[in-house]
Every structure is written in C-alpha cells, then in structure tokens.
Amino acid sequence: MASAALLLAGCGGEPAGPSADFDPNAPVTLDLAFWGNDTRAGFYKNAIAKFNEKYPKITVNSTFLPFPEFWEKRQIEAAGRDLPDVMQFDYAYLRQYSQNRLLLDLKPYLGKYIKTDGFTESTLGIGVVNGVTTALPIGTNAWAMFTNTALVTKTGAGAYPGGTSWDEYATWMGAVAKAGGGSVWGGTDPTGRIQNFEISLRADGKNLFDDAGAPQFTKAELAEFWGRGAQVRGTGATIPTKRLLEVAPKSGFGAGLTTSELTWDNFGAGYAGDLGADASGLALTAPPVTKAGAKDLYLKPSMLHAIAANSEHPEASALLVDFLLNSQEAGAVFGTNRGLPASSTHLAGVKLDPLSQKILDYETSIKDRLGAAPPVPVVGYGSIEEKFRQLGEELGLGTVTVEQAVDQFFSEMDTILKK
Amino acid sequence: MAVSLYLAFTRYDIFNPPEWVGFGNFVRMFTDDPVFLRSAQVTLEYVLLGTPVKLAAALAVALLLNSITRGSGFFRSAFYTPSLIGASVSVAIVWRAMFAGDGPVDSSLQVLGVELGGWVGDVDLAIPMMIILVVWQFGAPMVIFLAGLKQVPTELYEAAQVDGAGPVHRFWKVTVPMLSPVIFFNLLLETIHAFQVFGSAFIISNGSGAPGGRLNFITLYMYKRGFADMQMGYAAAIAWVVLVVVAIIAAIMFRTARSWVYYAGDNR
DSSP: OHHHHHHHHTOOOSOOOOOTTOOTTSOEEEEEEEEOOHHHHHHHHHHHHHHHHHOTTEEEEEEEEOHHHHHHHHHHHHHTTOOOSEEEEOHHHHHHHHHTTOBOOOGGGBTTTBOOTTSOHHHHHTTEETTEEOOEEEEEEEEEEEEEHHHHHHHTOOOOOSSOOHHHHHHHHHHHHHHHTTSOBSBOOGGGSHHHHHHHHHHTTOOSBOTTSOBOOOHHHHHHHHHHHHHHHHTTOBOOHHHHHHHTTSOTTTTTSBSEEEEETTOHHHHHHHHTSOGGGEEEEOOOOSSTTOOOBOEEEEEEEEEBTTOSOHHHHHHHHHHHHHOHHHHHHHTTBTBEESSHHHHHHOOOOHHHHHHHHHHHHTGGGBOOOOOSOOTTHHHHHHHHHHHHHHHHHTSSOHHHHHHHHHHHHHHHHHO | OHHHHHHTTEEOOSSSOOEEOTTHHHHHHHHSOHHHHHHHHHHHHHHHHHHHHHHHHHHHHHHHHHHOOTTHHHHHHHHHHHHHHTTSHHHHHHHHHHTSTTSHHHHHHHHTTOOOOOSTTOTTTHHHHHHHHHHHTTHHHHHHHHHHHHTSOHHHHHHHHHTTOOHHHHIIIIIHHHHHHHHHHHHHHHHHHHHTOOHHHHHHTTTTTOSTTTTOOHHHHHHIIIIISOOHHHHHHHHHHHHHHHHHHHHHHHHHHHHHOOOTTOOO
C-alpha cells in the first residue's frame, strides 16, 4: 500500500540523468505530441524530415490534437505515466506536471544535448518550477487584438486604431455590426476570456493569482466585469453566442464572421488557415486598455517543449528538443507559428514573412504597456480558464445570470485550488 | 468497482495519494454543484423523452415489416444499419453538420417556411436533435420487436377478428399484451442505454456540453470532472450515484412489470 502510494505520488527518487553510452546512431523511436491545426502539423512534418537528415536512425512519430483535447489526452496518459517522449507544453499545466514529477529534469541535458547559448537567463528561467528546469520555452507571445482589415473594408466601416478604451472598442464593434447587416459582427464578447479579465486586473496592479496561488480578485470585481459583457452583447455589436457554437471549433474570427478578436499574438497563421486566405488582410494591434498608461500586458511563453519523465530515450528526446528549439532549419520551417522564437539561434533561421514581421512589430509597439509577468500559473489553471470560458458562453446564451455565474466560478475555483 | 467505491469517498487527482473526505463528494454534488444537478436534469430529460419515442418508432416499423412479405430482408437490414453505425464519431460529425445553421435540415425547414435557425447552438433544440439521433438508431429494438411479433399466434388474431375486433382493437388487446415481455425487455435495455449517451454528445458539443450545458449529459460531465479537471474522486462519486439511480429505475420497472407484462403460462 505504501509503495503504491509512493508510486501514485510520483516519488520515484532522483532522475538517473543521461546515459554515458548513448549512441545517436542507434535506432530509436520517439513519440512527439503537439496541439495545433493542419498548418502546424505540416511544419512539424517538414521539421522532422530535416531532423532526420541529421539523425536518420531516430524515428519520430508525431500526433496532434486541438488544445482542449490535447490536454485531456495528456491527463489520461499522465495518470498511467505513459506520456509521449516529447511534448509541446503549455504554461498553464507546467506547475502541475512539474510538481508531480511527470517531466524530465532537463538540467543534466542542458549544454550537452540541448544548447542553451541562444537563450537569455530570463527565458531559461521560464521553465523552472521549484528550482527544477522541466521545460524550455519555444517562443514568447503577448495578448493582442487581431483585426481582419479586408473584412472591415468590405463592410465599409473604419479600421480599429488599437489601444482605445473598452467603451470605444465597443462603439467600433457596433459600427461594424451595423455595417455588416447581420452577417458580420465587430467582434466576440471580450468578457468570455479570462485574459481580458486579467488585463483589467493588471491595470489596477493586480494579477489573477498571487505568488502563493491565492486569487487577487473579488466576486464584485468579476460581477462588474461580466456585467460589462451583458451591456456590449445587448447592443448587438458582438456575434451571438449561438452562432459561435455553430461554427466551433473555429472562432467567429476564424470563420470570417467577426472583424476582431482578442487572443495571443501568434494565432495569425491559424486564423489564416481557418479563413483559407493569406494573412495579408490580418492586422495586429494593441487590445483596449482599462486605464491609460497601465502596464497590463506581459510576455509569456507561447508554448514550451518538455520531455516526459517516463521517456525511455531521454537523450534522443533531448536531441529532438534541441533541434526544435535551437536549429535555424526548424526556425526557417516554423517562422513565428509557435510564437516569436525564444532562442536567438532559432530566430536567426526565421525568415520573417509579413505575418511574422507583424508580430515582431507588435511586440515592439507595446513595450510601454509590458509589465512584469505574473507568477507561474496555479495548479489547475487550465480548468479555471476553461470554466471561465464556459460561463462566458452561458452568459451569452442567457442560461445563467451574472450572479449565478460568479457563484459558480468561485465555487469551482475554490475546489480546484483546494485540490 | 471496489477501488471506484473507495475513490468516491476521497479527493483524488491521480498525481497525489487519495485523501479521505467521507461523504464530502456526495454533499458537494447535491448542495454546491449546480452543474451536476443540471447534467442530471438534461440526462433524465433525454432518457424520458428519447426512450419512448425510440421504442415507438421501432415498434411501428417492426409492425410494418411484419406485415410485408416481399423484400422484408432488405428493409430489415436497411433499418438495422443505423444502429450499427449510429454511435460512431463520423455520424456525430455528420449530425452536427446536418443540424448546423446552414445545414440541410435547417435549409429544408426554411423551404417549408419554418425558421428555426441552427439546432447545434440552440438551448431549446439541442436535446431534440440528440433525440432524433437516437431514434434514428431504432434498428436493434426493432429486430427484437419483430422477433416477438413472429411469436404471436395467428389464431389469436383470427379469434379476435371473428369476435369483430378491428385493427386498432387487435393491436391493443392482442399484440401489446402478447408482446409485453419484449416491450419490457426493450424498455429496460434502452433506458439503461440512454443513460450511457456520451460519444455523440461529446463530438457535437466539441467536448464542452454546450449549448448552455444542454448536452452536458452525466457521462460527459463525469468524464470532464475526471480527466479534464482531474477530480477523480468526485467523478467516481458521480458514477456511483448514476449506478444507484439506474438500479432504482430498473427495480421500479421490474416491480411495475408485474401489473402489465404478460407471460404465457402465467397463472395471474
């Protein structure tokens, strides 16, 4: 019983570290998992082909899923300690997987199999939880607003300048919706995303959670935020939630039904793929700001790479991670699809296509709004974020009131944080 | 099952050892989790509406097939096929596309002057859409009904006809009583089956149970609690509540069956 409990707790002792007799030319098969769409899958396929030019004996079996399903699958695998060797990883789950020793301690592999020269001290620190490096950032991104300029022009409405107040943004969305005549809307209700709530809090100098993992917002603040959503939806400026559900898993923006969307700045290639067009009509601009001069935005790892602690081939996995993170070849393949590369050697390989240039320009343009990054997300943050999204959806459908939604969110959050 | 029962009384996130919470999960379920109550409600709605409609459709088609002699084999296979493929992922995807805002169902209804909009994102139409999907898969109970109908002695119909009974009277006074054991069997089986709805709801709602939790059937909710939120103890507790509810419903059915199910040779 005690040994079973230890096994469940993942207390398997210190990691063994790299094998002294590892031969990169010995036949090895690795599993690689990532989230994304067909566009990204094509990039990975090309990158793996280039990796195999260097390491022909390392076979890489890659699989991909949309983001929510990707994590559901990982959670099931984590339960059985059967995670894929190499994973694209999300910041929201880093603490949970690291604390439970599901990820390989990368320290013995850094410098030897994974080059670190291209990273700064701070970017290397992103993947450190409780003093252990369990992941390395692929790229960085920031919260942003995408606008579909081609669609805006088509409706005849004027362009959104970016960085206005939320009220001005709502007015602009209303103008687009009016010009769109019921088939195009200005945007999606921004109160459905926890990141918009987060930047509102950060405008007041707070984060969602403090260093100890305690929430830094009250029920009244959340009720006020969701109440604003009701006002915007009431004007007809945003796409009806029912319509959004019809086009899911595409977003309203990806389906060409809305002219703006607040999201992470590396989502452009996905949108271009969804829209079935080149990205030339997409523009990146600063999100609305709650208080002028606020340091509400921040750079976070767009995604990371981690190796499973259960991997039978940690050295080969480390070589693959090194290639995907540092090589110029991979940089040339991915561009900024996975965020603005964190490794300078990777970035050197990136041929800045117009969309990548827009991301670079955008992150430069918001320098004055960038504040310190919040603490590494609490364990269960992924579930909290999803609950927020679902309640936002229900508010849009009118199946819950703001008060009910706030109560449900706090009850759920309390349970998750106690877990 | 013993492990699952134990876990139902614990807080267990898979990564850490289970922590005993007594009846905490059950108390939370009924006092502090409106989503659970709503899931239970939509599941019961689906079971109570979907099962009788499915059985009625199965019986109607079985009666039709029982009355024809030419091509019955072909029609039997044709009607049975959906129950083989109905639970597949591909059918759920097709269903979603068919009932979407610009899908063929909506377009056809518009031609008839009915403006419903899409069903997929409509809180009022989501369950009817799922019921249509399950009713479409009536093949399995239909085959069982058909087998039961073949067992009804023709002399009974002849005697009823001689007594002046019309088709409706013969149906209620001969077919239904003689078929009652088969009806009971199908009812029990399909009720339990309806409680297990998962795959199609998962696909159609993109795993979220949308719109507004109307497709968040209890199995889907349990899955999300367990594997998305890693609340395995809570999910186990839900599983046991579902098991008990299904067992109670089955027990009620067995108890009431004594008054309406007729078995040949029964002296009552």
